[in-house]
Amino acid sequence: MNRLSDSEGSYWRETAALPSFPSLTEAAATDVAVIGAGIAGLSTAWELARAGLDVVVLEAGRLAGGVTGHTTGKLTALHPRAYDTLRTEHGDEAAGLYAASQSAALRRVVEVAEELGIDCALERRPALTYCRRPEGVAALRAEAEAARAAGLDASFVTETGLPFPVAGAVRVEDQAQFHPLAYLRGLVDDIVALGGRIHEGTRVVELDRGDPCRLGTDTGGSVSARHVVVATHHPVFDRTLLATRLSQHRDLVIAGPLPAPRDPDGMYITEEDGKRSVRTAPLPDGRRLLIVTGEAFRPGTGEDTEAGYARLRDWTERHFPDVTITHRWAAQDNSSTDTLPLIGRMPAGGGNVHVATGFAGWGMTGGVVAGSVIAALVRGEREPWAGLYAPGRLGPLLRSAPALLKEQWETGRHFVGDRLETFGDGTGGPVRDLRPGEGTVVRGRGGPCAVHRDDRGGLHAVSAVCTHLGCLVAFNNAERTWECPCHGSRFDVDGAVLQGPALSPLERRDPEES
Structure with a gap:
């Protein structure tokens, strides 16, 4: 396989045909300034623009050039070991709110795609978390029961569409997968049609939390805004040290055409063997694009990333011998120490500055949740699950103190x-x-x-x-x-x-x- 940089390798970025926007070089004023043009930032900007607010989006690089452009594009409320952990550490109500919010995000994408006529290859598929080792079965049975109790259509199964046997799996029906950047292209077009302004190649380097807030950029432009949304994956301008509650990891991704009859017909993930995630997407010639993720590692630790790609490729070709690998890329995610995303108003004097981060690899639904939660807060309203994700929450933070100390x-x-x-x-x-x-x-x-x-x-x-x-x-x-x-x-x-x-x-x- 020839070496590909992550910007060259992403299939989504290669096929999205995203528009370009100029850098900000002048002073601007707006109701809301959104920093970051991934799915969290653009979902928030779109919700606010649809509500009649003036919005300016500032992106340091290209639209969806960060985490969102390198995702696997799954829209599912089933996340590995999420519900048993939530029920144990945060209670039944928290698990129910998490399931409801993630499911609402999935429905929101489906509704918006239909409303705006976005062709984003959206397909309904089951999601499955599986194990191949018998010692993992008890945990998956507990997860299936916890997911059902939280409100998901979950079951424990032993048969899947994968080309190898499993010891067990949690299965949730009627989840979805899509082309994330084709979806965001539709949001961008509508944001602009509604009067929103988007600037690429514009890094925000200063943030004054006044009233209004004032943002300085590296391109000479500035923005005065009543509200600011920091949707930059990792929270820049972090006076409250939210970063101390986040851990980083990267996942490698490979992809290539697969004959349609070999499609495993579902979205699969396991935490075994350094993590393996499998899904497919439709290709114009009738074949399917097999997308395999895994070999998670912490950035900056000197891991032999080429060796990780080799292991991922060997695994893929062993189980899917008809695939031809054509793409590779990598995605970076962060997770909070109490396992829940941080979405909402910055704590401890954040004023009208809001943040969205800590999606733990599930930013497609998490980013849409962020859009609805933050847009509601800006409008003076409140989503029913806003407290679950509030960055200033204390109870979950105290319970996660050991994880916090380990990260530090x-x-x-x-x-x-x-x-x-x-x-x-x-x-x-x-x-x-x-x-x-x-x-x-x-x-x-x-x-x-x-x-x-x-x-x-x-x-x-x-x-x-x-x-x-x-x-x-x-x-x-x-x-x-x-x-x-x-x-x-x-x-x-x-x-x-x-x-x-x-x-x-x-x-x-x-x-x-x-």
Whole structure:
């Protein structure tokens, strides 16, 4: 398989034909400024524009160029081990509200697609969480019972459409899958038709929580807004330290055409073997696009990502021998320490600033939930499940204290330990030993230095200190990016920000001084 960068590899981005919008270079005023043009940001902007509010959307890169553009496109209320955990840790009411909100989001996408006439390859399919090992059956039986109690049409089954036997599975009927960017294209067109303004290539670098709020950008433009929505995956401008309640992970994705008779006819996921997720999508020639996800890892830990892709490909070709792999990409997600997304008004003096984050890999329904919850709050209303997701919730936070402490220990370990490892025993490796396509972190004259050798032998050197909070980055050898293990910021080989919370690029360095 030829190496593909994540922006080149996403099937959704390749086939979406999204429009382009200019950067913001002037002063603007609006009712609501939405930072981030993924499904959470655009769903919120659309709900507000439909309610008659003036909306400005600011996107640092391209529309849906982050997490949303690299998803698997599942719309389901069945999430692995969610309901038994929710019932145990948060109670029956919380589990019921979660099921109701996620199901409402699925219905909302179906309704909006029909109302706007969006052709987004939406298909109704069952969703299944399965295990192949007998020791996993008891947990899945408990999950099926908890999901039923929460209001889902869930059952425990032992037969699936997968080309291999399973020990058991939780099955929920009438879920959905779609082309996420084709759907968002429809939202974007309607937002513009309703008078909304969208600006790409516009990174917000300053946020003044006044009345009105004021936003400064890296393109010279500014926005004055009564309300602000931070829908940037990781919460930038995070005065309340929500980031301490989030952990980051990336999943690898491969995809390729599969003969239609081999379609497993469903959306499948297991937490075994480093996670495996399977679904298909229709192709114009009548075949199906098989999409397989797995090999989850924490960004910035120096994982051999190419080896992960190889394992994922081997698994796919072993179970689906008729598939031809044509695409690969990777997606980044974050999870809160109490397992629930953080959606709503920023706590502790956030004022009219709202946030949507922590979707734990289920951002398609989670982003639509965020749109409805935040749009209601801006209008002075309240969704029945708003309290479940409120970022300032205290009870669940106290119950998740062990997970919170574990996450902060992991962050601290990287902040201190990576420096000792890299500079204490020289495990970063000398620059002269770098082969084309490789990267390493070394001690430079100006401090820690991240060096990459490109395919032509040229060296690219930048500071290895993440501009967010100062952790050391590590190299991702498949995507050829520098990644921070503490909060998931990502940079290209020349230091440009690919993914926040970092707002500033890594400082350029002279390769001769590294």
